[in-house]
Amino acid sequence: MGADRKDIARYAISLGDDSLILGQRxxxxxxxxxxxxxxxxLANIALDLIGQATLLLDYAGTLEGEGRDGDKLAFHRDVLDFTNCLLVEQPNGDFGRTIARQFLFSNFQLLLFQALSNSTDATIAGIARKAAKEVAYHARVASEWMVRLGDGTEESAQRVAEGLDWSWRFVDELFEAPDAKLIEAGVAVDPASFRPAFDAAIDAVLRDACLARPADRRATVGGRRGHHSEHLGHLLSQMQFLQRTYPDARW
Amino acid sequence: MSSSGEFALWEVFVRTRSGLNHRHVGSVHAADAKMAIEAARDTYTRRMEGISLWVVPSASITASDPGDADALFAPAEDKVYRHPTFYPIPDHIKNI
Structure with a gap:
């Protein structure tokens, strides 16, 4: 198979980081x-995502076997160690941009978790099955809001179009293939396999929302390798404040 | 959206489990019926309170006039024989 526990841990961390960072946002x-x-x-979605992150990061910690649990991974790593995609760390902007980001990410995450429900790694498959139900709701409500805003007032249409445009350059990164060893072992999935389904879902909602699909442009990538935008550091400084100020503080 | 710029108000009814009635639990603001269902889900069923939701535009509800309360409800006060309390209810009947 060629994929060892450390490889799977890295994959679980990238999945968990996506959920963690968007939950924090x-x-x-x-x-x-x-x-x-x-x-x-929005708070319900955030809590669903943080719940997913807890499961995924705890599992990654177990696989690593270095004594780190989900909390350690969330609060004791710095920017370069995070492997979330760039889309989830983008600032909230206005409500239109938040919804556009959620719409793109939840539609992606839904297809990802549905595919991962058949992972050969039983724990990842189990987490994905549970999370897919939550994410189906996130995708549904975000899509409904896209239509309400896009087909709403002149101002709401303009704001959501700007939000979509802002977020669009981060979409291609979502479809970067993870470690080939993991795909071969059936632990991970290649997101390229569900890109057509993603595009179809997005296009259908944009049609209802009377919004144009933004023009494709050079993708901004790097998050999976720890190369983040300036925004992640600010997010972490807030999220990790307590653990940085009082290391290993307990309730 | 109404002319005031506020979303319309919807009354929310939740069925807590099969066999029970939908009960009024509160209200939400939403742009339309579909969004009212989503808002009701997020506001009133996040702790597993229900298995089914109804939403009704608040404007569709016609209420009795509080000023008419005496005429409407007081006459029932001395008609205790209308209560079905004059026979024993078997123990295994849970909801009546």
Whole structure:
């Protein structure tokens, strides 16, 4: 097979980092969303994502066997050690941009977790099956909001179009192939296999939303190798504040 | 969206388990019926409170006038014979 525990751990960390960082980003809306209902909707998604991150990072820690658990991985790593995709670390912007980012990511993550439900790694398959149910809801509501904003007022259409445009250059990175050894072993999936399904899902919603698909441009990549935008460091400084100030503090 | 720029108000009803009625639990603001269902899900069923949701535009509800309360409800006060309390209920009947 050629894929050892460390390889699988690295893969689980990249999956977990995606969920963790987007969960943290969405948490920033808590208390600031346009309405109470939207506040709860964003916070619910954030909590689902942080739950996924806990499962994935705890599992990665177990595979590594170096005494790190999910908390250690979340709070004791610096920017270069994170392997989340760039899309999830992008600032929230306005509600339109947050929804556009969620729409793209949740549609991707849904197809990814559905495919990973058949992973040869039983733990990853189990986590993916559980998470796919949550993400199906995220994708659905984000898609509904795309339509409400895109086909809403002149201002909402313009803002969501700008948000979509901002997020678009980070889409190709989502489809970068993970470690070939892991794909061969059936642990990981090559996201290229579901790119047509992703494009079809996105296009269908954009049609309903009266939004144009942004023009393809040079993709911005690097997150999977730890090359992040300036935004991740700021996010971590807030997320990790307590552990940086009081290392290993406990409740 | 109404002319005031606010989303319309919807009344939310939750069925807690099979066989029970949908019960009114509160209200949400939403742009339309579909979004009202999503908002109700996020607001009222995040702790496994239900298995089915109804939403109804608040504007569609016609309420009785509080000023008419005496005429509407007081006459029932002394008609205790209308309560089905004059026979024993078997122990295994859970909901009545």
């Amino acid at each position: 969405l948490g920033e809306w808590c208390g600031h969303a346009p309405t109470l209902e939207i506040d709860l909707f």
